[in-house]
Amino acid sequence: xxxxxxxxxxxxxxxxxxxxxxxxxxxxxxxxxxxxxxxxxxxxxxxxxxxxxxxxxxxxxxxxxxxxxxxxxxxxxxxxxxxxxxxxxxxxxxxxxxxxxxxxxxxxxxxxxxxxxxxxxxxxxxxxxxxxxxxxxxxxxxxxxxxxxxxxxxxxxxxxxxxxxxxxxxxxxxxxxxxxxxxxxxxxxxxxxxxxxxxxxxxxxxxxxxxxxxxxxxxxxxxxxxxxxxxxxxxxxxxxxxxxxxxxxxxxxxxxxxxxxxxxxxxxxxxxxxxxxxxxxxxxxxxxxxxxxxxxxxxxxxxxxxxxxxxxxxxxxxxxxxxxxxxxxxxxxxxxxxxxxx
Numbered sequence: 116x117x118x119x120x121x122x123x124x125x126x127x128x129x130x131x132x133x134x135x136x137x138x139x140x141x142x143x144x145x146x147x148x149x150x151x152x153x154x155x156x157x158x159x160x161x162x163x164x165x166x167x168x169x170x171x172x173x174x175x176x177x178x179x180x181x182x183x184x185x186x187x188x189x190x191x192x193x194x195x196x197x198x199x200x201x202x203x204x205x206x207x208x209x210x211x212x213x214x215x216x217x218x219x220x221x222x223x224x225x226x227x228x229x230x231x232x233x234x235x236x237x238x239x240x241x242x243x244x245x246x247x248x249x250x251x252x253x254x255x256x257x258x259x260x261x262x263x264x265x266x267x268x269x270x271x272x273x274x275x276x277x278x279x280x281x282x283x284x285x286x287x288x289x290x291x292x293x294x295x296x297x298x299x300x301x302x303x304x305x306x307x308x309x310x311x312x313x314x315x316x317x318x319x320x321x322x323x324x325x326x327x328x329x330x331x332x333x334x335x336x337x338x339x340x341x342x343x344x345x346x347x348x349x350x351x352x353x354x355x356x357x358x359x360x361x362x363x364x365x366x367x368x369x370x371x372x373x374x375x376x377x378x379x380x381x382x383x384x385x386x387x388x389x390x391x392x393x394x395x396x397x398x399x400x401x402x403x404x405x406x407x408x409x410x411x412x413x414x415x416x417x418x419x420x421x422x423x424x425x426x427x428x429x430x431x432x433x434x435x436x437x438x439x440x441x442x443x444x445x446x447x448x449x450x451x452x453x454x455x456x457x
Contacts, residue, residue, distance in 0.1 A: 123200040127151050127174075128208050140193035140204055141172055145383065151206050152383075154216075156223075156241055156330045157282035158194035161385055162291060166194035169223070169282055171245060173215040178203035190215045217249040224250060226261045226305075227331075228277050236332030238345040241384065242280065261305065268298060268310075269317035271337050271396045272326065276308050279333035285309065285325035292321045292389060309333070320359055323395040327378050327386050338396050339367075339375035348374050350412065353404040359391040365410055366401070373399045379410075 122133040125143050128151040134143045142160070144152045153174055158166035166172075172194050176187040181201030190212060193204070206212055224246060231237045263276035281300060286309070289296040297315040300307055311317065317325070326334045348367040355362040367375045376395045378386040398404065 121200075123198050123202070125198040125200075125202045125204065127204045128206050134198055136197075138198050139166075140174060140176075140191070140196050140198055140202075141166075143198050144193065144204075144206065153193050153206050154241065154245060155194055155383070156245075156280060157284060159284055159287070159328060159385055160383075162284065162287040162328070165284065165287055167192055169280060170219045171216060171223075173212055173219065175205040175209040175212045176202060177205050177209075213249070216245075217251075220245045220249040221251055221254070223280050225254065225256050226277070227280070228260065230278075233341075234275075234278065234332040235335045235340060235345075236278075236329075239384075240332060241330040263308065266310075267337065269322065271323060271392065272317050273335045273337050273340060274309065275333050275335070276310075277333075278331045279309055280331055281307055281309070282330060284328040284330070285334060288325050288328045289317070289322060292324055293319045295319065320391050320393070321389060323392045324378065324386065324389050327380070330384070336375055336396070338399070342374045343369050350410040352379070352407040352410045354407065355394060355398060355404050357391060357394055360394060361388040361390070362394060363388045364390050364394055364404075366404060366406065368401075371401065373401060373404075 120135060123136055123138070124131060124133055125140070127140070127144050127147055130147045130149075130151060132143060132147050134146060141153060141155060141158060153172040155166070155172045156169035158172065170192055172192055173190040174193045175190055176196070178184050179187060179202060180199035182199075184201070193206075223242065227242065231240070231243060234240070237243065261277075266274045266276070268274045283300060286296065286299050289298065297317055298309060298311040301310045302308060323336070326336055345367070348369050351366045351368060353364055353366045355364070363379055365377050365379055366373050367377065376390075376398060378390045378395075379388060380386055
C-alpha cells in the first residue's frame with residue numbers, strides 16, 4: 116500500500132488551501148481562485164519550463180513556513196516559487212506587491228506601442244488588463260522606443276515585434292508541440308527579439324498554436340488580420356472530424372461568416388486542446404463544423420458584452436433566503452399594477 120503524501124497548507128490573502136509538495140504559489144492561488152490569483156504573462160501550465168520571465172506575478176511572502184516563519188525579504192515570482200507548509204502569501208492585500216506589479220507593467224510598456232485601436236489582440240490582451248489596472252498615464256523614459264517592421268514569418272503568421280514582451284511562450288510551444296523549431300530569441304538585453312532562422316518560415320501542422328499562446332498582439336493570424344474587432348464577433352464551440360487533432364475549437368463568427376478559428380481556452384487564457392493548422396486556417400466554412408452552441412468567456416472581457424442576456428423569467432437568490440431579485444417579468448407586472456392604480 117502506497118504511503119499517502121502529506122499536503123502543504125498555504126494561505127493566500129486570508130484564504131487557506133492544501134496542495135501537494137512542489138506546487139507553485141501561483142498554482143495554489145489558482146486552486147483558491149477569485150481575485151487572489153496573480154496575473155501571469157509568461158507562465159503557461161501546459162508548457163514545461165515556462166514562467167519567471169515577465170515578473171507580473173510578484174507576491175509578498177509574509178511567512179515562509181511553520182518551521183521558519185520569517186518573511187521573505189523581497190517580492191518573489193509566484194510562478195517559480197514553491198509553497199511550504201504553513202506559508203502565508205499576500206497578493207491583493209500587499210501594497211508592496213501592487214507597487215512592484217505597477218513597476219513591472221511600466222517596464223513592459225516602455226517599448227510597447229499605443230496601437231490598441233488597430234491591434235487584432237485588443238479585447239483579449241492581458242497586457243491591456245495590466246495597463247488598465249497598474250499602468251501610468253505617461254512614460255518616464257527619455258529614450259526612443261525600439262521599432263521594428265511587421266514581418267511574415269510563415270504563410271499564416273504575422274510578427275509585430277513592436278508588441279512582443281519576450282515571454283518566450285511561442286518558442287516553448289514550437290519546441291514542445293512541433294517536430295522542429297525555426298524561430299527563437301536572438302541577441303540580448305534591450306536588443307533581444309523574436310526572429311526566424313535565415314530563409315526559414317514557421318510552417319508545420321501545429322505551429323498556429325503560437326498565436327494562441329501569445330499574450331499580446333505580437334503574433335497574429337494572417338487569414339483573419341483586420342477582419343473584425345473581437346467584440347463584434349460571437350464565439351461558438353464547434354467540433355469537426357480531424358485525424359491530426361481533437362477537432363475541438365472555437366469559431367469566431369460575424370453573422371454567418373467564420374472570421375477566425377482558435378483553440379478553446381480556460382479562464383486563465385490557456386489552451387485546453389491544441390488544434391492543427393488545417394482546422395485553424397483552412398476550415399472557415401460552417402458546413403465543415405458541428406456547432407455546439409455559444410461559448411462562455413470566463414475572463415472579464417468585452418467579448419461577452421451583450422452576448423449572453425439573462426433570462427427574463429429568472430431570478431437570483433440574495434443573501435436573504437426569502438427574498439429574490441426582481442427580474443424583467445416582475446417589473447412588467449409591477450408597471451401594470453401601477454397603471455391600473457393610476
